[in-house]
Amino acid sequence: MATLAKPTDLEQRLGVTFKDPQLLQNALVHSSYVNENPHAAPESNERLEFLGDAVLGLVVADELYAAYPDDDEGRLTELRAHLVRRDTLAQAAGRMRLGEELLLGHGEDEGGGRSRPTNLSHVYEAVVGAVFLDQGLEPARKFVLDSLEDELAEVRDRGSPLDPKSRLQELCQARFQSTPLYQLVETEGPDHSRSFTVEAIVNGQQLGTGSGPSKQQAEKRAAREALRELESQ
Template sequence: MHPLEQRLGYTFRQTAFLQEALTHPSVGHERQRHHQDNQRLEFLGDAVLQLVITEYLYSHFPREREGRLTKLRARLVSRDALKTHAQGLDLGRHLLMGRGEESSGGRERTSTLADAFEAIIGAIYLDSDFATARDFILRQTREALDQVLDRPIDVNPKGQLQETLQGIAMQGPSYEMISATGPEHAKTFVVEVRWGERSLGRGSGGSKQAAEIEAARDALARQLWAKDKNKSENPAADQD
């Protein structure tokens, strides 16, 4: 048994599918000859993942319109979301890749991990059937799906925060990068969201945009502007 199969909760009948799913394109590039990599399986796995998540949302949100369902799906199948699932399986450690790709941080790269996760889905689908692949996807994404059920409105935190604050005063929020640490291929950004001179929240992420989203989400949870709702349209009246 491959050491990854226990984490996957699935044992392959044809181990060649698993081997292919774990092979990064850089292997063939480095050897300068054709080598079966995981890109075709990633293409297939992406389609299976999209269908499973779409079916789940359609069943669990019978009153939501198409536009909102599309946004929910985008949140669940984003590159960052898939990277999180891949990290939970420790996929990076099991990938076969060229030395150049590995030395440049390939095992932690968002696109690499997201592609590998989708390739694993494609491999399971080909090795078994749709129902088995569906069970794997729902098992791996359970926490994210539960969060969507708990917070279906939290699709665009930045937009929601902008709308909320401009409903109180004409001025919207601004975002300020506090720090960017770590190596170039795996930086962590910390961003603060401000309203006038007031700090409303902070967030961190693998990109400035992701950190801004988390900062907006933090601000929505804290709602520090609530005390200003009956004040003038100048949100900078108080300072933390």
């Protein structure tokens, strides 16, 4: 496998010195590179990405739980979703110039893969996983909090980001020049204990389903699910 031209420069940008530099190397291998170079790189960064996603979720949830003792589960979930969404992680990866270091297949590289938000968010999560394996939870926690310092500060300064319905509407207007629709598909239970189920329709497709004790709660949960689907694309 090709090696990093200047691994110490990258480690300096990350603020982490690896005991096992191969873990950092592995975190930078996109699946397209493996497809074109199976003998040079037998495994992509997808396993590290899986691990990093879990570590990231834990670190952010723990930070929000401590920072916002008066917020309920719904509000904390919205804050966490904002901080771990694709575009947020891609911004953090961009600041560390991780795209420059990605090992990509020729087609992916020529097609703009180094700046693709999905690739950047995935390599960020893979690096989190690599830090965790190399040094443990506390250094991984420090890396996450340091690298997301700007986004955490924005949440502290401005309070909660837009609610899921507002965020979904902004995203739909930007991508599709349309607004999402919410369709009530089921109502269950007696009058004093109703449960509503709503689907979020985006660009003619059902992308989210949510249930709750009110139509508003069900719509927010459907919007949150639709956001996760859109932001993963």
